[in-house]
Amino acid sequence: MRFLLDKMGVTIDLKRRVASVGPPPANANVLYDQMEAAMHHCTAAFESGNAAELQECFDLEIVLFAPQGEFRGRKEVMDYLQRRFLQYSPKLSYKMNLQDVKLFGDALWCSYDYEIVSPKEHLIARGMSMCRKDGAYWRILNMHNSLLEAESGASGKP
Numbered sequence: 437m438r439f440l441l442d443k444m445g446v447t448i449d450l451k452r453r454v455a456s457v458g459p460p461p462a463n464a465n466v467l468y469d470q471m472e473a474a475m476h477h478c479t480a481a482f483e484s485g486n487a488a489e490l491q492e493c494f495d496l497e498i499v500l501f502a503p504q505g506e507f508r509g510r511k512e513v514m515d516y517l518q519r520r521f522l523q524y525s526p527k528l529s530y531k532m533n534l535q536d537v538k539l540f541g542d543a544l545w546c547s548y549d550y551e552i553v554s555p556k557e558h559l560i561a562r563g564m565s566m567c568r569k570d571g572a573y574w575r576i577l578n579m580h581n582s583l584l585e586a587e588s589g590a591s592g593k594p
Contacts, residue, residue, distance in 0.1 A: 462539055463539075464537045464538055464539040464544065465537060467539060467544055468534070468537045468544055468546065471544055471567055471569075471574045474573070474574050475493060475567070475574050477489065477493075478490060478493035478576075479530055479532075481493070482517075482521070482522070482528070482530055483525060483526070483528050483529060483530055484525050484526055485522040485523070485524075485525025485526065485528070486525075487514060487517075487518060487522060490514070490517070490522075491510055491514050492573070493574075493575065493576055494510045494513055494514075494575060494576050495510070495568070495570065495575040495576060495577045496509065496510050497509060497510075497577075498510055498513050498575075498576055498577060498578060498579070499577075499578045499579075500512075500513045500516065500578070500579045500581075501578075501579070501580040501581065502516070502579075502581045503581070503582065503583050504516070504520065521552065521554060524554040524555055524556065527554065527555050528552070528553070528554050529551075529552065529553040529554075530550065530551070530552050531550060531551045532548050532549070532550040532551075532563075533548060533549045533550070534546060534547075534548045535547045535548050535549060540566075542568055542569065543566050543567065543568045543577065544566065544567045544568070545564070545565075545566050546564065546565050546566075546567070547562070547563070547564045548562070548563050548564075548565075549561070549562050549563075549584070550562075550563055557587060558585075558587040559583060559585070559587075560583075560584045560585040561581055561582060561583050561584055561585075562581070562582050562584055563579060563580065563581045563582075564579070564580045565577075565578065565579040565580075566578050
């Protein structure tokens with residue numbers, strides 16, 4: 437019985453003879469909207485090549501899986517992003533289309549399609565990331581990316 441009450445978020449105060457129900461579970465889409473608003477500056481930092489601001493968007497122990505390899509920790513991820521994309525700013529464009537969002541404990545899991553246009557290439561890809569609120573800030577814990585299409589020598593305008 438206790439397990440069922442715990443699972444339902446019920447607390448019983450025997451002295452006061454009161455039972456209370458815990459807060460309803462968080463809505464993943466509402467939490468995603470809050471996270472997106474708080475992390476909007478990360479997209480701007482990526483497109484403008486602002487590495488100092490962008491690195492703060494990542495957890496210290498972030499893991500990034502990309503077709504070019506596996507990158508562990510904030511430094512490796514930033515080195516990869518600098519070599520691969522940030523060098524093209526401000527002629528760099530990133531657009532994302534959210535597919536799904538789920539809540540796992542205190543972490544948000546998101547799947548999305550995205551497009552990156554730089555002077556060198558035009559990528560259409562699929563990604564998955566997990567984000568968690570770290571104190572007052574949201575941070576990306578991990579990212580998995582896979583290419584859907586790649587076009588070298590992009591002619592699209594960012």
